[in-house]
Amino acid sequence: MPDRIHHLFSGAFAGAIDSKVVRNLLPWVLPVCLLLVWQTATHTGLISTRILPAPGDVLAAGMRMAASGELLHHIAVSSARAAAGFALGGAIGFIFGLLTGVSDTASRLFNGSFQMIRNVPHLALIPLFILWFGIDERAKLYLVALGVFFPIYLNTYHGARTVDAGLIEMGRVYGLTRAELFRQVIFPGALPSILVGVRFALGIMWLTLIVAETIAASSGIGYMTMNAREFLQTDVVVLGILIYASLRKLADLATVWLERRCLSWHPAYAIQGAETR
Amino acid sequence: MLKEREAGELERAGKLRTPASGAANAGVEVRISHVAKRFGNHSVLTDVNLDIQPGEFVAIVGHSGCGKSTLLRLISGLDFPSEGSILVDGQPVTRQLSEGRIMFQDARLLPWRRVIENVGIGRRGEWKRAALEALDRVGLADRAGDWPAVLSAGQRQRVALARALVSRPRLLLLDEPLGALDALTRLDMRRLVEQVWNQQNFTAILVTHDVGEAVALADWVVVLERGTLPLVQRIEQQRPRVRGDASLGEIEGEILARLLEGNR
Numbered sequence: 323m324p325d326r327i328h329h330l331f332s333g334a335f336a337g338a339i340d341s342k343v344v345r346n347l348l349p350w351v352l353p354v355c356l357l358l359v360w361q362t363a364t365h366t367g368l369i370s371t372r373i374l375p376a377p378g379d380v381l382a383a384g385m386r387m388a389a390s391g392e393l394l395h396h397i398a399v400s401s402a403r404a405a406a407g408f409a410l411g412g413a414i415g416f417i418f419g420l421l422t423g424v425s426d427t428a429s430r431l432f433n434g435s436f437q438m439i440r441n442v443p444h445l446a447l448i449p450l451f452i453l454w455f456g457i458d459e460r461a462k463l464y465l466v467a468l469g470v471f472f473p474i475y476l477n478t479y480h481g482a483r484t485v486d487a488g489l490i491e492m493g494r495v496y497g498l499t500r501a502e503l504f505r506q507v508i509f510p511g512a513l514p515s516i517l518v519g520v521r522f523a524l525g526i527m528w529l530t531l532i533v534a535e536t537i538a539a540s541s542g543i544g545y546m547t548m549n550a551r552e553f554l555q556t557d558v559v560v561l562g563i564l565i566y567a568s569l570r571k572l573a574d575l576a577t578v579w580l581e582r583r584c585l586s587w588h589p590a591y592a593i594q595g596a597e598t599r
Numbered sequence: 600m601l602k603e604r605e606a607g608e609l610e611r612a613g614k615l616r617t618p619a620s621g622a623a624n625a626g627v628e629v630r631i632s633h634v635a636k637r638f639g640n641h642s643v644l645t646d647v648n649l650d651i652q653p654g655e656f657v658a659i660v661g662h663s664g665c666g667k668s669t670l671l672r673l674i675s676g677l678d679f680p681s682e683g684s685i686l687v688d689g690q691p692v693t694r695q696l697s698e699g700r701i702m703f704q705d706a707r708l709l710p711w712r713r714v715i716e717n718v719g720i721g722r723r724g725e726w727k728r729a730a731l732e733a734l735d736r737v738g739l740a741d742r743a744g745d746w747p748a749v750l751s752a753g754q755r756q757r758v759a760l761a762r763a764l765v766s767r768p769r770l771l772l773l774d775e776p777l778g779a780l781d782a783l784t785r786l787d788m789r790r791l792v793e794q795v796w797n798q799q800n801f802t803a804i805l806v807t808h809d810v811g812e813a814v815a816l817a818d819w820v821v822v823l824e825r826g827t828l829p830l831v832q833r834i835e836q837q838r839p840r841v842r843g844d845a846s847l848g849e850i851e852g853e854i855l856a857r858l859l860e861g862n863r
Contacts, residue, residue, distance in 0.1 A: 486707075488703065488705065488707050489707055489709060491677065491707075492701075492703065492707040493720070493721075494677070494695065495675065495677065495695065495700065495701045496700070496720050496721040496762070496766075497695075497697065497721040497766075498720070498721050502721070506709065506712070506720070507709065510709070510711040511711075513711075585711075586746075587710050587711040587712075587746045587747075587748065588710070588711075588748070589748045
């Protein structure tokens with residue numbers, strides 16, 4: 323039905339839109355127009371380059387910094403921080419989530435406290451973290467880890483709790499050991515929820531790092547942009563913002579890929595499943 | 600009430616089902632005596648007595664919530680009676696039965712495992728061939744590599760049957776496994792269950808609220824009511840039983856009348 327409506331509308335464009343190339347280009351029309359408007363506005367002096375640099379200038383700044391190796395260095399430093407924080411917070415969140423999800427005792431012991439701590443916005447802890455750990459790597463690592471911990475913990479906990487009790491009972495009747503029950507029933511059952519947590523966590527990971535790096539750092543993309551701000555290099559500032567955006571998009575694509583791979587049994591991701599029939 | 604039960608037991612004592620061909624004594628013997636089960640203050644079973652000979656097919660009928668499934672869970676060792684004893688081959692049930700398998704009302708397949716892996720769940724060593732054979736027996740060998748999500752409800756239940764059969768169980772517990780299927784699929788499944796029971800000679804206990812199904816499949820139909828078994832009815836008719844058989848219909852009517860009367 324939606325297809326038919328689609329065709330009805332495309333008919334108004336006298337068939338021009340029916341071409342596959344045109345249809346694939348269509349989503350790009352608006353972004354390209356915006357870029358053109360932006361370029362013209364800065365070029366004609368309608369917008370001062372101090373407020374917003376021309377897209378071409380941003381590109382040039384990117385090329386310049388890439389050539390000097392500076393850009394790659396900052397990206398590498400930021401990515402390493404993000405990955406380390408994610409690994410630390412994610413691992414702890416995953417382990418505690420499973421523990422509280424499977425065991426009532428552990429749930430009673432930990433869950434209440436975790437839910438309480440969750441109410442503290444982790445970014446509010448930045449001054450405290452700087453006091454405790456200084457402005458070196460540890461403060462940023464722990465801050466990212468703390469931010470990542472909660473979405474992973476909560477979704478793992480929720481996922482493990484909501485595994486179909488009937489499946490667990492079936493596993494017991496069919497002679498699965500505890501380890502097998504965990505590996506074959508509880509973990510895969512919790513996985514869709516865990517991956518939702520991973521997706522949230524990746525967003526929070528970059529957000530936390532941006533804030534932490536702009537406040538206290540001597541390298542990384544956040545440092546790069548803050549440094550550029552002091553010298554009024556708006557092109558570098560915009561470049562930093564765009565790099566953050568693309569890194570976050572990259573993280574998002576990674577989770578989509580992960581979901582496709584891990585959840586191919588799920589009807590919602592059943593693209594490959596349909597082919598095996 | 601008691602008289603009726605005694606009469607039933609006397610009657611059946613004289614006419615034991617002779618084991619069919621195939622492996623001798625494949626099924627287990629189940630003796631349930633004075634079993635009661637309470638959850639807190641709520642008493643579900645009060646006094647259940649039932650002897651099931653090896654290889655017999657027994658159906659337990661009753662209203663929903665009468666404790667049929669609880670009784671099944673007690674026999675399988677998933678739960679334990681508050682009073683009384685359940686002996687399987689003379690041994691009290693103290694843990695989960697390794698020789699028993701349950702078919703549930705829903706198929707309970709792991710959606711993240713392919714059909715063949717679902718059939719082979721919990722099997723160790725060379726399980727693949729046995730799993731394929733079991734799938735073949737239920738007519739689904741060609742779906743071995745599919746995800747359960749793409750199967751119909753009836754096919755899923757057949758996979759669940761294959762999963763139950765792959766370990767060659769000596770006791771098959773059927774917890775309304777046909778209840779959620781459409782009428783035609785149900786008839787197919789009924790025939791399939793009877794067929795494998797005939798071939799493999801296991802003891803089968805079917806819990807259902809469908810009296811017609813119980814009468815069609817079972818050697819004995821017992822009515823579970825107010826936590827006890829007031830009626831034991833032997834079904835003598837030849838197998839496979841013809842649908843619409845007048846004498847079967849008569850028995851079905853009697854049991855139904857009993858159930859409805861008990862409800863008043």
